[in-house]
Amino acid sequence: MADQTFLNWPFFDDRHRALAAEVEAFAAGLTIDHSDTDAACRALVTALGEAGIAAHSGALDGKLDVRSLCLIRETLARHDGLADFAFAMQGLGTGAISLFGSEAQRGEWLSQTRRGAAISAFALTEPQSGSDVANSTMTATRDGEDYILNGEKTWISNGGIADVYTLFARTGEAPGAKGLSCFIVTPDLQGFSVEERLETIAPHPLARLKFTDCRVPASAMIGRPGQGFAIAMSVLDVFRSSVAAAALGFARRALDESLKRVTTRQVQGAPLSDLQMVQGHIADMALDIDAAALLIYRAAWTKDSGAPRVTREAAMAKLFATDQAQKVIDAAVQLHGGDGVRSGETVEKLYREIRALRIYEGASDVQRVVIARQTLAAQQES
Structure with missing residues (x-):
């Protein structure tokens, strides 16, 4: 058993100590076959949802409990790296929805991701703009009641297996960071394609995605036009x-x-x-x-x-x-x-x-x- 004395630090409340014990018991009982990474990730998301742990991945009443997020990730990572990955992406992938989404957007997606019924992803990185988010070139062009997406995203965790992506694209309200917006995208949209699955030294589901005249309704935007960079950074x-x-x-x-x-x-x-x-x-x-x-x-x-x-x-x-x-x-x-x-x-x-x-x-x-x-x-x- 790893050292648990840090839980007595004044950073934590009794509810955090109870949560740590709950996640420890869950993680200690995990039996996941890692021979198929995609299948293992799906199984872990389901298990996290059934155990009630995935419920902590999103904001409640507009606020995330970051100490709970950290305790869960630390405990899961100590037991199984892919379990940590599966939980983390349920949170990161829907972070924009839980913090900035409309009531309808939160109602549609958070209930699914928190119970493990849907897998989420965060589509920010592009081939030419990793850490330089303001340099993103993927476009979202307004066309009536829709936006048309064109461009690529890469190194997208859960790419290829996610049911919902929060995606950032340039809508052009201003140059640089102020011209990005955030959208909810699903893989069934015409013009969405998984161009490449990416293999890494620690197997995780990763992919390069391509969008070719991919039409999404304006209602899929999270927040306001031009707010995407602020959402991503938050x-x-x-x-x-x-x-x-x-x-x-x-x-x-x-x-x-x-x-x-x-x-x-x-x-x-x-x-x-x-x-x-x-x-x-x-x-x-x-x-x-x-x-x-x-x-x-x-x-x-x-x-x-x-x-x-x-x-x-x-x-x-x-x-x-x-x-x-x-x-x-x-x-x-x-x-x-x-x-x-x-x-x-x-x-x-x-x-x-x-x-x-x-x-x-x-x-x-x-x-x-x-x-x-x-x-x-x-x-x-x-």
Whole structure:
């Protein structure tokens, strides 16, 4: 069992501790066949819905409980990376709907995604504009009561299996960031196609999507024309801390596996844990994990306490937690020796899982830019 003492920190209420125990019991009982990634993801979404856990993925009364999001992602990631992915995308994919959608949009989709009856996706990234969202070129041209979509999206999580996509396209109200809008899109629309399924070192459903004269009703727009960039940033502002929490879950599992290894593996008649260099690794891993947890739950608590934005706090949490989790997992692989690189071993799977978290939803170097700009802006205002 991973360390649970952090649940006694003042960031949490009794309801968070109860939720953590509920998710722990659910995750410990998971039996998912990972040989077919699409099927496994569908099964996990269904299971999360039936267990009532997916209900926490969206906003209630217009507000998301970010601490709950983070606790769930940390716990699921510690047990199963794809389970974390399945839960995260139910939240990220419908984040724009739950925070900015009309009553009709929320009523149609949130009930389905929360009970695991529909899979959601967040279609933001384009081939030429990953972190530079303002440079998006996909267009949505008004035509009477409809918009016509043209362009591509890539690296879309749940691409190819999702039932609903929140998609961002340029409607042209102004140049750059102010000319983007957000739409609800379903894969049955004419002109929507899955052009390519993308394989990665940690298998997840990913795809490149193409839209060719794809007609959507104007009622499919979330929020107002030109509000898309603000919607996207608000959603990422909330969910960025939860990416850090998933990294924390991976790191905790790596430490658990390492503790078992060094206390049971014998070298020259004594356990590995007697060696000072090994103790140094364990100390660094424990330190990095606690430091990451403090940053993550500070950001989540700050948002839940009413802060309109936590851009700086969330960027710090994501940058530090994902980068340090990479170090923790690398140390775990080292402590496992040859078994650490054996295909299918827990730490080997963690090594593949963690790498993408330092890229998606804002790469590490982008987070450094965000933190620097926020810090400089605060200095100029003081």
